[in-house]
Amino acid sequence: MQRRTFIASVLAAGSALTLGRVSTATAASGSFEITRTDAEWRAMLSDLQYRVMREEATERAGSSPLDKVYDKGTYHCRGCDLRLYSSAHKFDSGTGWPSFYQSLPKSIGTKEDRKLFAVRTECHCARCGSHLGHIFNDGPQPTGKRHCLNGVSLVFKAA
Numbered sequence: 001m002q003r004r005t006f007i008a009s010v011l012a013a014g015s016a017l018t019l020g021r022v023s024t025a026t027a028a029s030g031s032f033e034i035t036r037t038d039a040e041w042r043a044m045l046s047d048l049q050y051r052v053m054r055e056e057a058t059e060r061a062g063s064s065p066l067d068k069v070y071d072k073g074t075y076h077c078r079g080c081d082l083r084l085y086s087s088a089h090k091f092d093s094g095t096g097w098p099s100f101y102q103s104l105p106k107s108i109g110t111k112e113d114r115k116l117f118a119v120r121t122e123c124h125c126a127r128c129g130s131h132l133g134h135i136f137n138d139g140p141q142p143t144g145k146r147h148c149l150n151g152v153s154l155v156f157k158a159a
Contacts (some may be wrong), residue, residue: 003107028109028122028129034080035128045078052150053079053130056115056122061096063150064151069098072159078152079130082107084148093139093146100147101139108147110135123147 011145034046041054051057066075075085084107085100093099106126113122113134120136132153139146 005027012155017096025137028111028124028131030109030129032129033127041079042121046152049078049152052152056113056131058133059097059150061151063096066098066151066154066156067096069156069157071128073157074104074159075100075154075156077125077128077130077132078155079125081155082125082126084108084125084132085149087156095148097133097148098151099139099143100145101141103147108132123149125153140152 015062029108038054042050045053048057048059052059069087071087073087074083075087075090076082077084083104089100089102089129091099091101107134108123109126109129110121123132123135124130125132130153131150133147133149136146136148137144140154
């Protein structure tokens with residue numbers, strides 16, 4: 001079994017727990033330029049989008065159509081429309097989630113995530129704090145990073 005296949009399996013098992021509302025995590029805390037009440041977030045997002053973006057759940061691997069989009073353009077935060085990732089930095093990681101080797105400058109924040117069996121790096125929108133996914137150290141050069149993202153957190157805008 002390849003490492004990415006194993007990780008994807010573990011994450012899928014973890015997402016079953018978080019999507020089942022066992023998780024008590026919330027989107028990044030702190031001071032953000034864009035803030036909304038819980039009611040405002042719920043009104044603008046679907047149930048799945050809310051669970052992923054505000055409660056740090058994980059969408060099912062292979063469920064996002066954005067995983068296979070390789071057109072030129074930019075990926076924006078669904079919560080606040082901040083430009084997060086360029087299509088020039090996207091690659092097929094084989095995990096079933098949209099993956100990038102770097103973000104646009106000053107677009108994401110990170111924090112330590114200890115919810116599963118190891119310490120991971122969670123990434124979130126720098127402007128509204130919405131959960132995007134995780135960053136791993138098994139991506140391509142030049143960064144060696146893999147930003148493994150939930151497609152429901154993103155909006156693709158073609159160039």
